[in-house]
Amino acid sequence: MSLKSLFKELEKANLHLKKYNHVNKKALDQFLSFSEQKEKLYKRKEELDVADQKIGELMQSLEMQKVEAIQFTFKQVAKNFTQVFKKLVPQGAGHLILKTKDNDDDNPEREIENSDAFTGIGIRVSFTGSDAEMREMNQLSGGQKSLVALALIFSIQKCDPAPFYLFDEIDQALDAQHRKAVADMIHELSDKAQFITTTFRPELLENAHKFYGVRFRNKVSHIDCVTKEQAKDFVEDDNTHA
Template sequence: MRVAPDDSQDTSSDRANADPFTGVGIKVSFTGGDGDMREMNQLSGGQKSLVALALIFAIQKCDPAPFYLFDEIDQALDAQHRKAIADMIRELSASAQFITTTFRPELLEHAHKFYGVKFRNKVSHVECVTRDEARDFVEDSATHA
C-alpha cells in the first residue's frame, strides 16, 4: 500500500502518481487456510454478518470505543454462531459497554441489564425488566414468528 505524503509537501506530480484507493477489499475463508477464499458478494447473509462483526471486534481490540450499539446483529446467524458472538461480546465487555437488541435467547445469557419497549396509547415506553421477563418475551416472539 502506498501512503500519500503530507499535504504540506504534496506536489502535483505526487498526486498524479498516487494510486486511487476506495474502500476495503475483503476475501474470507470459513474452512481455514487459503483454499476456499470468497469475496463478500459470494457470502450468505449470516456469513456477511460474521465478517462484519469480526472486523468490528478486531478494531475494538486495537482502538476501543467506550460503547457499541448493535441492532439485531444475530438475526441472520444460526444458534452456534449467535452463542459465539455472545461469548465474544462478554469477553470484550470488560473494556467497553455493549448495547444490543435481539429477539434470540443467546445474547441474553451474559447480559447484565434488560429493557423492554412497550407500545401503549401510540407511545413507546421503555422499562427495566428481569432476565426471566426478557427470556419470556424472546420465547413468545419465537413462537409467534
C-alpha cells in the same frame, strides 16, 4: 587659438552633444540601483530554494510516517481479524488484504512511498477452513456478511476501543451457533467497552448485565427495566408467535 576660434569649437561641441539628448542621464544611478535589487532578489531566491527543499523533505518525511502508520494499523487489525474470525467460526479462516493501485497481493512487504497508493481493504474468508474456498464479500450470504462485518468491528475495537457500541439486531441473520459465538465475543470485549444491543434471540441475553423491555401499548411505546428471566420470556414468546 583666438577667442573667436574657441567659440566656434564650443558651438561645434554643443551641436555634437545635442545628438545625445535622448540618452538617459540617470542610467548609471539606475543601473547601480537595479544591480543592488538584483543581488537582493538572488539572495532571497536562494533562501526560498533552501526553504522549499526543507519543506519538501518535511512533506516526504510526513508522508512516510503516514504510510508506516497505515501499514502498522492494518497489520494490527488484520492480525486481530484472523483471530476474531477464528473464534466466531472455529472451522473457518479469514484474512484482510491491504489493496494498492498495482494490486500486487503477492508482495505485501514491498516498499510503498506514497499513501495515495492505498486503495482500500479486501476481505477473504472461508467458512470451511479450506484455502481453496476462500471467498470475497460479494460471494457471501447475508448471515455470512453480518458475521464478517462483526469480526471487522471487533478487530478494530481491539486496537482502538470506543467507549460504547450500539448494535441493533446484529444477530438477526445468524444461526444459533454463530449467535452464541458473537455473544461470547461481546462478553469478552465488554471489559473495555460498553455494548448496548437489541435482540429477539436468547443468546445475547446470557452474559448481559442489564435488561430493558420495549412494548407497544395503546399506540405508545413503553420501555421498562426487566429481569433476565422476563427478558428470556419476552424473546421466547416473540419467537413462538413469529
